[in-house]
Amino acid sequence: MNWQKFGFPVFVLLMLALPALPIPDFWITQLNYIGLYAIVSLGLVLLTGVAGLTSFGQAAFVGVGAYTAAFLAIKLGMSPWLTLFIGVALSVVVALVLGAITLRMSGHYLPLATIAWGLTIYYTISNMEFLGKYDGLLGVPPIALFGTSLGSGRGVYVLIWIFALASALAVTRLLDSRPGRAIRALKNGTTMAEAMGISTFRYKVIAFVLAAVLASISGWLFAHFQRTVNPSPFGLNKGIEYLFMAVLGGVGHVWGAFLGAGVLKIVEDQLQTLLPKLIGTSGNFEIIVFGLVLIAVLKYAPDGLWTFVGKWLPAPKRVRDWGDAAKLPLRDKPKPGELVLEVDKVRKEFGGLVAVNDISFQIRAGDIVGLIGPNGAGKSTTFNLVTGVLSLTSGKVNFRGQSVAGLPSRLIARRGMSRTFQHVKMIPEMTVLENVALGGYLRTTSGTLKAILRLDRKEERSLFAEAEAQLQRIGMAEQMHELAGNLALGPQRLMEIARALCTDPALLLLDEPAAGLRHKEKQALADVLRQLKREGLSILLVEHDMDFVMGLTDRIVVMEFGTRLIEGTPDEVQASPVVRAAYLGTEH
Numbered sequence: 089m090n091w092q093k094f095g096f097p098v099f100v101l102l103m104l105a106l107p108a109l110p111i112p113d114f115w116i117t118q119l120n121y122i123g124l125y126a127i128v129s130l131g132l133v134l135l136t137g138v139a140g141l142t143s144f145g146q147a148a149f150v151g152v153g154a155y156t157a158a159f160l161a162i163k164l165g166m167s168p169w170l171t172l173f174i175g176v177a178l179s180v181v182v183a184l185v186l187g188a189i190t191l192r193m194s195g196h197y198l199p200l201a202t203i204a205w206g207l208t209i210y211y212t213i214s215n216m217e218f219l220g221k222y223d224g225l226l227g228v229p230p231i232a233l234f235g236t237s238l239g240s241g242r243g244v245y246v247l248i249w250i251f252a253l254a255s256a257l258a259v260t261r262l263l264d265s266r267p268g269r270a271i272r273a274l275k276n277g278t279t280m281a282e283a284m285g286i287s288t289f290r291y292k293v294i295a296f297v298l299a300a301v302l303a304s305i306s307g308w309l310f311a312h313f314q315r316t317v318n319p320s321p322f323g324l325n326k327g328i329e330y331l332f333m334a335v336l337g338g339v340g341h342v343w344g345a346f347l348g349a350g351v352l353k354i355v356e357d358q359l360q361t362l363l364p365k366l367i368g369t370s371g372n373f374e375i376i377v378f379g380l381v382l383i384a385v386l387k388y389a390p391d392g393l394w395t396f397v398g399k400w401l402p403a404p405k406r407v408r409d410w411g412d413a414a415k416l417p418l419r420d421k422p423k424p425g426e427l428v429l430e431v432d433k434v435r436k437e438f439g440g441l442v443a444v445n446d447i448s449f450q451i452r453a454g455d456i457v458g459l460i461g462p463n464g465a466g467k468s469t470t471f472n473l474v475t476g477v478l479s480l481t482s483g484k485v486n487f488r489g490q491s492v493a494g495l496p497s498r499l500i501a502r503r504g505m506s507r508t509f510q511h512v513k514m515i516p517e518m519t520v521l522e523n524v525a526l527g528g529y530l531r532t533t534s535g536t537l538k539a540i541l542r543l544d545r546k547e548e549r550s551l552f553a554e555a556e557a558q559l560q561r562i563g564m565a566e567q568m569h570e571l572a573g574n575l576a577l578g579p580q581r582l583m584e585i586a587r588a589l590c591t592d593p594a595l596l597l598l599d600e601p602a603a604g605l606r607h608k609e610k611q612a613l614a615d616v617l618r619q620l621k622r623e624g625l626s627i628l629l630v631e632h633d634m635d636f637v638m639g640l641t642d643r644i645v646v647m648e649f650g651t652r653l654i655e656g657t658p659d660e661v662q663a664s665p666v667v668r669a670a671y672l673g674t675e676h
């Protein structure tokens with residue numbers, strides 16, 4: 089059986105048919121809560137699990153949705169379908185404002201900020217006279233559909249689970265798309281994504297807004313299901329509990345959100361009846377148990393409980409359906425011999441250290457230029473100055489006749505400069521093909537809505553056709569369905585070159601592509617680079633290994649202690665006593 093094709097519809101039918109079975113009302117109510125929790129938790133899978141942005145404040149967005157629904161229905165008699173829309177819109181606005189302020193923060197500042205705004209929203213809600221302060225609002229009407237009230241039991245169950253499953257489908261679709269891959273690229277630092285032309289800030293905001301929208305939808309359902317709202321379910325405690333559900337279930341997996349919500353709700357209920365009996369007094373003792381369980385989960389199953397379930401399910405396999413896909417657009421390439429890159433007296437100082445001391449060189453179309461030198465010579469720093477990762481202390485960089493000095497790397501990438509990294513940067517849990525497809529980001533246009541509605545499939549086929557073609561170009565097409573993290577270092581480096589090629593570059597920059605490779609792999613890499621040169625590509629090759637660049641390059645720039653020792657043909661460089669001295673460390 090094809091799980092991907094039939095598994096989900098079967099699960100949907102099963103879940104939606106449940107209330108027709110003789111299941112006690114108690115369990116239907118439990119499942120209602122689980123559905124509501126899972127929707128919020130799904131947002132955290134996207135935000136925390138996939139994008140790597142931890143939020144303790146999601147409960148506040150649930151509150152925004154719930155209070156909007158309750159207030160507008162009770163005070164203004166508005167239709168719930170209208171209040172759903174208004175609540176979501178309000179959450180989007182709040183998320184955009186909070187995101188704009190906080191999402192540029194790094195490290196632990198961001199989670200702290202989520203605590204801060206979580207508390208702010210909670211206390212704002214709690215202190216508003218018109219929202220009933222700590223008593224909240226009573227008498228929210230149930231949702232009616234075609235004139236019949238859905239009530240608070242089996243009727244609303246169907247509605248909750250339609251929303252929950254639709255949300256799961258939306259997130260699943262999103263993750264397998266152009267914006268989804270961009271979001272998946274956020275977790276391991278932003279340098280690689282930016283080098284592929286992705287605005288990482290933009291996608292952080294998108295993930296944040298989507299998580300807020302899901303929380304808000306859950307709040308809307310919650311208000312009509314509970315028929316009353318008060319501030320307590322929207323506080324920091326609950327925000328932590330949502331995060332706990334996501335982590336418990338498996339914060340990187342869509343279905344982990346459901347598993348975490350289910351386990352938490354059921355265990356919480358059992359503990360609430362069991363613990364007071366054991367201890368003799370009543371109180372929120374389950375929180376203590378959850379705290380201990382969380383520590384155990386983080387230690388022994390950091391990927392959550394879903395790993396235990398997921399391993400029994402067949403791994404999703406991409407069907408190769410792009411055989412006849414249309415080609416992606418190509419950029420204008422420089423003519424052979426045209427000046428592509430002009431580096432003029434670039435300089436970088438780190439405090440008192442001059443890492444790059446007024447280095448100049450040029451690259452013409454079709455050339456392979458080597459930049460070599462001992463470790464610490466300033467090669468990577470020069471490379472990062474050219475590609476916009478580091479800002480220049482002084483100097484000029486012109487690319488195809490225009491200055492790119494001071495531009496961020498993603499805008500330089502847009503002009504046709506593409507690179508690899510000295511330490512491979514990839515998304516290990518994505519396939520080789522998907523990693524390479526990341527390179528085609530700027531050649532495609534589909535956005536979040538298109539991805540969720542699956543209106544991006546034609547473009548996706550073109551993109552995957554291109555990614556496969558680039559893998560073929562470097563002789564790796566057979567490995568395209570493997571997980572990138574499972575590859576050895578050699579193939580990983582080649583994959584990075586395929587990803588860079590997928591951008592359709594006018595200039596390719598490689599930072600120590602041969603480092604850590606075995607002799608055979610180095611030869612294979614040299615063959616690939618020779619072939620790329622034959623195809624007319626211009627390449628800047630930063631290398632430590634002198635032998636590797638000798639047979640490949642047209643010209644070589646040698647650096648030592650940040651300065652240029654010599655520039656010349658491989659023969660001239662090889663014959664130079666200064667270079668030999670620099671490499672052997674002898675006096676000259």
Ligand code: ADP
Nearest residue numbers: 438441443461462463464465466467468469470
């Ligand atoms: P290479 O790539 O040739 O081995 P690098 O460009 O990485 O050399 O480093 C050149 C010099 O600049 C080294 O002395 C290194 O310690 C220093 N350096 C590199 N990056 C930084 C940084 N971010 N802050 C301070 N010093 C740095």
Ligand code: MG
Nearest residue numbers: 467468469510
């Ligand atoms: Mg280096």
